[in-house]
Amino acid sequence: MTITPEKLIASLSWRYATKQFDSTRKIPAAMWDVIEESLVLTPSSFGLQPWKFLVIEDPGIRSNLCAESWKQPQVTEASHYIVLAARTDLNADDIDAWMSRMGEIQGGSPETRAPLKGMIEGFAQAMSHEARHGWNIRQTYIALGQLMACAAVLGIDACPMEGISAADYDKILGLEGSGYATVVGCALGYRAADDKYAAIPKARFERARMIKHV
């Protein structure tokens, strides 16, 4: 255990979808490196990692993305802004790339991975193109969930951004035809002292409504 239960719950309770960031505070480079590493370590089904994470540094691009995000100021005012994109397909090249990467890290012959490869191929081929894209999108939400939890325990504020025009993001980011498509954004940084949303009591349904013991 690397965190006490009390501190974990305190962190998850502390976090909220930050609406107003302090635009003068930047996440230090060493801390940002940890955020990126946590993204790299996100689990995915079969380990396929069917995503790309775009860290938007260019102020002009952030401004353009903001315009396609109902002008929510988090896109430009947060220290960092990430666009999480999902692979639009799951084809032989994707599977080969993953088998090759596993070999680089774990060694062993391709034959030892043949059963896994066959399983992934069967899984992918049983789905339509649209279903494969949908599956990759769901995997990308694992990354979003892990990202928000990791930011919270690191004391970094975050705001997931679903209210965006993914198609316009794709145009702005040059993702059209790239094999990846925008899923969701996430602003990260530090809350402004006067963000009134920070003071609103966190609302969740009662545990008994949400969790059933069977």
Next chain:
Amino acid sequence: MTITPEKLIASLSWRYATKQFDSTRKIPAAMWDVIEESLVLTPSSFGLQPWKFLVIEDPGIRSNLCAESWKQPQVTEASHYIVLAARTDLNADDIDAWMSRMGEIQGGSPETRAPLKGMIEGFAQAMSHEARHGWNIRQTYIALGQLMACAAVLGIDACPMEGISAADYDKILGLEGSGYATVVGCALGYRAADDKYAAIPKARFERARMIKHV
């Protein structure tokens, strides 16, 4: 910050999709309570929490679910087994329930929440029934991502279970017609000392392939 960056990365590196659990080790009740609280605190778009989490305690039901999970032993051998289910729709009742709950916790009149309510209604009505279900499923993957990250920092092993027959799970769990449907399972507990998967080096794509600075 409630965890050091080094400990966070160590925890995320320590975790893996545990294949063999130590069936003699149970997560203590107080710790399990923290896991449940972390689930309750999962963020969701508009705060709607379109999910239920079923904690499967009945050994017979776990055995039946195992049969519909390619007989993967994690379902029965792990200390705890959760089925994450998503709401199959997003209708006026769901929105009313959420507005009502927000009022209980945050006070204020329904009028103060009318703009948010209108926004959610517009969002829901613009989608087909199938799209609403799909959106809820994606939200549920946020919960899966946060759950795996929280388990890791608490030193609890986990295995996400996507290789399941969701339709058969729904039958076994009586979810058919309930307005909720199985999305994914997650086994939680402690790795067996001889789980050979624990020793395999963690494989991820290179950061430069996955993360782009724009």
